[in-house]
Amino acid sequence: xxxxxxxxxxxxxxxxxxxxxxxxxxxxxxxxxxxxxxxxxxxxxxxxxxxxxxxxxxxxxxxxxxxxxxxxxxxxxxxxxxxxxxxxxxxxxxxxxxxxxxxxxxxxxxxxxxxxxxxxxxxxxxxxxxxxxxxxxxxxxxxxxxxxxxxxxxxxxxxxxxxxxxxxx
Amino acid sequence: xxxxxxxxxxxxxxxxxxxxxxxxxxxxxxxxxxxxxxxxxxxxxxxxxxxxxxxxxxxxxxxxxxxxxxxxxxxxxxxxxxxxxxxxxxxxxxxxxxxxxxxxxxxxxxxxxxxxxxxxx
Numbered sequence: 052x053x054x055x056x057x058x059x060x061x062x063x064x065x066x067x068x069x070x071x072x073x074x075x076x077x078x079x080x081x082x083x084x085x086x087x088x089x090x091x092x093x094x095x096x097x098x099x100x101x102x103x104x105x106x107x108x109x110x111x112x113x114x115x116x117x118x119x120x121x122x123x124x125x126x127x128x129x130x131x132x133x134x135x136x137x138x139x140x141x142x143x144x145x146x147x148x149x150x151x152x153x154x155x156x157x158x159x160x161x162x163x164x165x166x167x168x169x170x171x172x173x174x175x176x177x178x179x180x181x182x183x184x185x186x187x188x189x190x191x192x193x194x195x196x197x198x199x200x201x202x203x204x205x206x207x208x209x210x211x212x213x214x215x216x217x218x219x220x
Numbered sequence: 221x222x223x224x225x226x227x228x229x230x231x232x233x234x235x236x237x238x239x240x241x242x243x244x245x246x247x248x249x250x251x252x253x254x255x256x257x258x259x260x261x262x263x264x265x266x267x268x269x270x271x272x273x274x275x276x277x278x279x280x281x282x283x284x285x286x287x288x289x290x291x292x293x294x295x296x297x298x299x300x301x302x303x304x305x306x307x308x309x310x311x312x313x314x315x316x317x318x319x320x321x322x323x324x325x326x327x328x329x330x331x332x333x334x335x336x337x338x339x340x341x
Contacts, residue, residue, distance in 0.1 A: 148302025160305070
C-alpha cells in the first residue's frame, strides 16, 4: 500500500474530530500492521471502492466511543446503546467521506460503503493488503485509523468486504 | 409549516436532523433508512422537502433523487452527506438537487437550507 493513501484519512480524522470535540487531536507514529489484525473494543469498518479499493477501520475503546457518541448527541450521561453505536458509525462515515473528498482533490476518485460497527475486542479482521496505522490522541482517548488500500485493477472496482472472524467479547 | 422527509441510514443522523428541524419550526412527517424506502415514503407523504443522504444500503441517495425527480419533477430534495467530492456534488445538482450539505454540519445551516429550499420565492 502506498503511504500517501493514509494521509487524507488522518487529515480528515483530525478535522472531523476537532469539529465534534472543539479541541484538536494529535497524531502519533505511523506503523504497518499485517493484513490480519485484532480489533479494539469498538471498530468501524468502511469499504472503499474506485481507483483504490480496500477498507478503513477506526478502532477505539468502549469508553472513548461512548464519550464521542455523547459529544455528538449532546447527551452527557450516555450508555453505549443503539443511538450511540449509530453515532460512532456515523463518525467513521464522516471521516471516510471527508477523506474521499481529499483523495478526489488529489486525482484519486473513490466512493465509500455504509459503515459497519464491530463491538468486541480480539475480533480478527482480514484486509486485502497490510494496513497502515496512525493513532489520533483526543481528549476522549485514542482512536486508531487503519487504512488498507490498493490500486484497483482497471475495470475491477468493487471492494471486497473484510473477512471478520472470532468471537465478540 | 413546511413538511420534511428525512432519509439517512444512520439512526443517529435521523434523530439529530429531526431535532434540528423540529426546533426550527418544521414538521418532520416521515423518515426512511435507505433510498428505496425514501421513494415509497415520498409517494405516500408528498413532503415539501426531502433531506437525502447519499451513502446508504439497498438504494443510494443519488438513485433515489433521480427516481423522485422522475415522479415529481419539481420535488425539492436537499442532499446531506459526508461525500464532498466535486463529482458527487455535480451529479446531485445535475439530477435536480436543490442544495448540497456536507457532514458534519452546523444545525443552523440545515434549518437555513430547508427554509430557503421550501420558500416559494
